[in-house]
Amino acid sequence: MPSFRIDKDSLGEVKVPSDAYYGAFTARAKDQYKVTGQKAHANLVRAYVMIKRSAALANKELKALEAEKANAIVRACDEILDGKLLDEFVVEAINSGAGTAFNMNINEVIANRALELLGKKKGMYDVVSPNDDVNKSQSTNDTFPTAMNVAILLNMNEMMSSLEKLISSLDRKAKEFADVIKIGRTHLMDAIPVTLGAEFGQYSYGLKQARARLVESMQALQQVGLGGTAVGTGANTPQGYRDLAIKHLAKVSGLDLTPSENMFYSLQSKFDVANCSSALRNLAIELNKMANDLRLMASGPAAGLSEILIPAVHAGSSIMPGKVNPSLAECLNMICFNVMGNDVAVAMAAQAGQFELNVMLPGMLKCVLESTDMLKNFLPIFAANLIDGIKANRDQLASYMEKSPVLVTLLNPYIGYLKAAEIYKESLKSGKSIRELVLGKGLMTKAELDKALSRENILGKG
DSSP, X not given: OOOEEEEEETTEEXXXXXXXXXXXXXXXXXXXXXXXXXBOOHHHHHHHHHHHHHHHHHHHHTTSSOHHHHHHHHHHHHHHHTTOSGGGOOSBSSOSGGGHHHHHHHHHHHHHHHHHHTTOOTTOTTTXXXXXXXXXXXXXXXXXXXXXXXXXXXXXXXXXXXXXXXXHHHHHHHHHTTTOEEEEEETTEEEEEEEHHHHHHHHHHHHHHHHHHHHHHXXXXXXXXXXXXXXXXXXXXXXXXXXXXXXXXXXXXXSOOEEOSOHHHHHHOOHHHHHHHHHHHHHHHHHHHHHHHHHHHXXXXXXXOOOEEOOOSSOSOSSSTTOOOOHHHXXXXXXXXXXXXXXXXXXXXXXXXXXXXXXXXXXHHHHHHHHHHHHHHHHHHHHHHTGGGOXXXXXXXXXXXXXXXXXXXXXXHHHOHHHHHHHHHHHHHHOOXXXXXXXXXXXXXXXHHHHHTSHHHHHTTO
């Protein structure tokens, strides 16, 4: 039979499993917030525990918390940061407004482990209190926004590493395909030729532009509102606490964190989080466009464009033998759709705050962390298993070049737009090549035509 202890909170007594490190507040909350079945993100747990550790150190140095208690709290935090007790954080990712339930889950676990380290039993909150000691000089209202920023920054750093791998793969393909001339397309119709390398180079450049915007958004998130407590005034904090706590937090997190220039802004406005989310959305837009192009270029092999050959990562069909699908590009499309949808949810939550606090933080944070997780996890796979294995179908590309009447565009300076249009229409109707028609009609000499349709002229000065 399971055993229980009786914990007390401001609402009264609660039965809590005897071996649980969480307490009364968490026991109540875990029965209320059954939403996604997903626990809070690991980086949110890490961020929050880092905050509690930093607060304990600051409070100890300022003589606001007894050294013995503070040291026990720090030791408990260090154990959690080493990977212990992670199953004790049971409050779901989407929980109470402003994240109070999750803050208390953190407070209770740390308090009960600190009690054990002091040789006491769980629940002896008169010795180490979740509220009065672990949460000293803090409020959910300043700790959750700070934890949001830290968790997002930790996740973004990991995601940026994955993005770099994809950019590097695209750069390599741009060089490999630099000499592969192909028909360009505008409006999905034949246009002046480009190189396959130029197309891959553009994909890389677009992602580098998106990366630059992401970096800018991360810089804004480095300003945190820790020390603002309930509404941004810093009530119930000792003199010097804010700067000292953030200094400790920067050290333990490895992030370049600084105090917010406006503590009220940090609690009320989620502009910086929304800006980061929109930068992720814009990255997704670039990725989505690239995935669409690759799927079109790979279409076929007999009735599509078949301009590139993609590696098979698994059988493409359960009924059609030998079929190879652009499955990884399709997966990237779906990830991008989800990132875009998450950004809508973040935008709605960011505008939904009232007065001194935005209470929609847990839902907002879940969306941003989910977006960065998907990109972090999948972009290296996409780079290694699709991009790196792409080959140019040179024979097919050369055939399209030879047959396409759009080459007549390059003859405008020699025969004029109207005559070129006539040749274009005749080529489509007769099936004869542009070269064959122009030479047959004596519109240009062979030397003039060779120059006009030379590689140098085709690729222009760009």
